[in-house]
Amino acid sequence: MDFSLSEEHLAVKEAARDFAQHELLPGIIERDDHQLFPSDQVKMMGELGFMGMMVDPQYNGSGMDTISYVIALEEISKIDAAAAVIMSVNNSLVCWGLEEYGSEDIKNNYLKKLASGESLGAFCLSEPEAGSDATAIKTKALDQGDHFLLNGVKNWITNGGTASVYLVIAQSNPEKGYKGINAFVVEKQWEGVQIGPKENKLGIRSSDTHSIMFHDVKIPKANLIGQEGSGFKIAMNILNGGRIGIAAQALGIAAGAYELSLRYSTERKAFGKPISEHQAIQFKLADMATAIEASRLMCYHAAYRKDQNLSFAKESAMAKLLSSQTAMDVTAEAIQIHGGYGYVKEYHVERMLRDAKITQIYEGTSEIQRLVIAREILKSM
Ligand code: COS
Numbered sequence: 001m002d003f004s005l006s007e008e009h010l011a012v013k014e015a016a017r018d019f020a021q022h023e024l025l026p027g028i029i030e031r032d033d034h035q036l037f038p039s040d041q042v043k044m045m046g047e048l049g050f051m052g053m054m055v056d057p058q059y060n061g062s063g064m065d066t067i068s069y070v071i072a073l074e075e076i077s078k079i080d081a082a083a084a085v086i087m088s089v090n091n092s093l094v095c096w097g098l099e100e101y102g103s104e105d106i107k108n109n110y111l112k113k114l115a116s117g118e119s120l121g122a123f124c125l126s127e128p129e130a131g132s133d134a135t136a137i138k139t140k141a142l143d144q145g146d147h148f149l150l151n152g153v154k155n156w157i158t159n160g161g162t163a164s165v166y167l168v169i170a171q172s173n174p175e176k177g178y179k180g181i182n183a184f185v186v187e188k189q190w191e192g193v194q195i196g197p198k199e200n201k202l203g204i205r206s207s208d209t210h211s212i213m214f215h216d217v218k219i220p221k222a223n224l225i226g227q228e229g230s231g232f233k234i235a236m237n238i239l240n241g242g243r244i245g246i247a248a249q250a251l252g253i254a255a256g257a258y259e260l261s262l263r264y265s266t267e268r269k270a271f272g273k274p275i276s277e278h279q280a281i282q283f284k285l286a287d288m289a290t291a292i293e294a295s296r297l298m299c300y301h302a303a304y305r306k307d308q309n310l311s312f313a314k315e316s317a318m319a320k321l322l323s324s325q326t327a328m329d330v331t332a333e334a335i336q337i338h339g340g341y342g343y344v345k346e347y348h349v350e351r352m353l354r355d356a357k358i359t360q361i362y363e364g365t366s367e368i369q370r371l372v373i374a375r376e377i378l379k380s381m
């Protein structure tokens with residue numbers, strides 16, 4: 001067992017940290033306030049190879065392992081969790097799904113542009129009445145002989161307004177239950193695709209969340225991903241991997257808030273000495289550092305198992321469950337350490353608390369993660 005990071009991992013960490021400090025930190029409060037999508041920064045993430053980190057270089061990806069991906073996401077999330085989710089959705093929910101299950105044509109026509117950052121992807125599973133209960137989706141993609149006809153509404157779609165490529169999960173044979181569900185590549189520019197208004201969110205505000213409406217959208221047969229009827233399994237497997245990304249995002253939010261708190265505690269004085277010399281603050285720092293370290297190890301472990309082609313559904317759910325709780329706990333304590341300053345925008349930690357909350361909700365709520373973990377544990381009995 002070797003816990004050290006390779007030269008390559010360290011280089012990724014430095015590149016991501018440098019990018020976050022120099023390109024994401026400036027303007028972050030304004031982007032959060034006004035829900036401004038970080039277009040220039042996302043373009044740069046593409047140029048740096050962050051938008052298709054694990055994709056094979058033959059499809060314009062960076063060909064890196066999942067641990068590198070976790071490292072990059074942690075560093076980016078320390079500064080800007082909204083930029084991190086834009087990156088995470090493109091990488092793990094869209095690129096990974098297309099590379100793993102898509103035909104050669106799909107990879108050439110869509111994956112190459114998504115992995116290089118030339119286009120942006122979104123994953124469309126949730127609906128107004130189907131989030132946790134994902135088999136209950138009502139969006140239909142009915143077989144019309146030479147194409148599928150798509151009708152329905154998808155909700156809470158990250159990158160919804162900015163993406164040009166959607167990975168859409170829809171029901172083609174309701175009588176078959178989840179075995180009738182398919183996965184498709186749909187282009188935003190196609191007739192019948194309509195973008196709903198932008199959601200006004202608590203956190204990750206500069207990421208772009210919309211509902212998407214599909215009215216009689218014709219999907220060519222070639223845009224079916226994988227075998228007919230395998231769409232639900234594809235979605236579940238994509239989410240197993242996506243949860244590593246969200247766990248890394250939560251880890252980064254916690255680590256970012258911790259780093260700010262640590263620095264502040266050595267600068268801020270109370271009762272004649274830096275507050276870091278008071279045990280009340282030391283205990284908080286110790287608890288924060290311990291929870292962050294545990295979360296990081298779980299993220300690396302899930303990523304390692306994925307890279308080794310071992311099962312990782314349980315480990316990714318555990319990593320997300322723990323890291324998202326860590327993000328909530330650490331950001332709340334970060335505000336406490338900062339006192340009144342923590343409650344205002346200039347000190348960043350209030351944004352981090354707002355950003356943390358979604359990590360307990362999207363790509364499976366904490367309740368769903370517990371359900372996945374329990375099922376995996378019981379399966380092995
Ligand atoms: N990984 C791989 N396969 C999975 C899976 C997972 N995590 N979860 C379920 N499956 C498979 C099952 O093995 C089953 O296939 P088989 O019949 O071949 O064994 C199939 O999918 C149907 O599963 P199941 O019968 O367990 O479906 P349920 O409706 O009972 O529960 C849950 C499925 C709740 C686990 C699923 O709907 C889920 O993960 N929901 C959360 C979705 C989510 O994350 N939404 C957030 C929005 S996307 S940002």
